[in-house]
Amino acid sequence: MKKIMEKAPGKREARKEERREAILEIAKREFLDHGYSGASMSAISAELGGSKGTLWSYFPSKEELFAAVLDHATREYRSRLADVLKPGEDLRAAVLQFCRSFIAKISSPDGVRLHRLIASEVGRFPEVGDIFYRRAPQPTQQLLADFFERAMDAGTLRREDPLFAARVLTSLCLGVQQRVMWGQEWPAAERDSEAAQVAEVFLRAFAPE
Incomplete structure (x- = not known):
């Protein structure tokens, strides 16, 4: 019994x-x-x-359900990202892998639909933007910032606010992703090529002095 x-x-x-x-x-x-x-x-x-x-x-509440949906949708990606940005990982390889995986994530059909949803709703429902930011961009940027801080301590990136550096890199990725937001085609080979260019631009901008 x-x-x-x-x-x-x-x-x-x-x-x-x-x-x-x-x-x-x-x-x-x-x-x-x-x-x-x-x-x-x-x-x-x-x-x-x-x-x-x-x-x-x-x-x-609907707010709590929406927050849980975002957590659920990004949980596996955050786990993979933590592995890419683990301590001791080669800086150039990690930045390139991040750009490829992040651009692929935000350019996926569900990623594009989610960004369009947030953009269309946030004016009437500010809580939607807050929930989204705290569940998606903020954790991603913090993981990057922690990785960049270690790189700065090691001298492989120039000293800067690591969170600012994280925002710069994610903004560069979002910039090249904009075409799919407006319904343009973006072949996988071209996407990977532009991810490599974004990584190179970032690494040059934050190269040690």
Whole structure:
């Protein structure tokens, strides 16, 4: 009996986590298809099945659900990025790999749809921009800043505010990504070539004096 009682909570937690994952997948489609303002908690609940109370018990508000969707959508990428920017990694190789992976991420169909969603909604719903910034750009920039600070300490980058350097690099990547925001074609080979150019521009700008 004791063994059964020990296993039961684990199973309940697993089912609870599966339910949460299902909510996030449905909510992601709802937000991307209808925008933040058009997304309906009722529609998400209906697709999920069960009562509305089930959805509200996991996420008491649309804001919290949107934040959780962003965390879920960027969790795997942040993990990969932490591996790229690990201590001791070659600076040039890490910067190049970051540019390639970051540009690929923000140029993906879901990445483009998300950026368009934020741009179209933030004027009416400032909280959307705040939630997005704290869940996506800010953690990415902080990971970069920590990596750049170590590089500056080692003398492989010139001394500068590491967070400023991180913002410069992400801004350069966003700049070359703009074409897909407006529906232009961007072949993968050309995208990788421009990622390499962005990395080179950054490394020259922040080369040790």
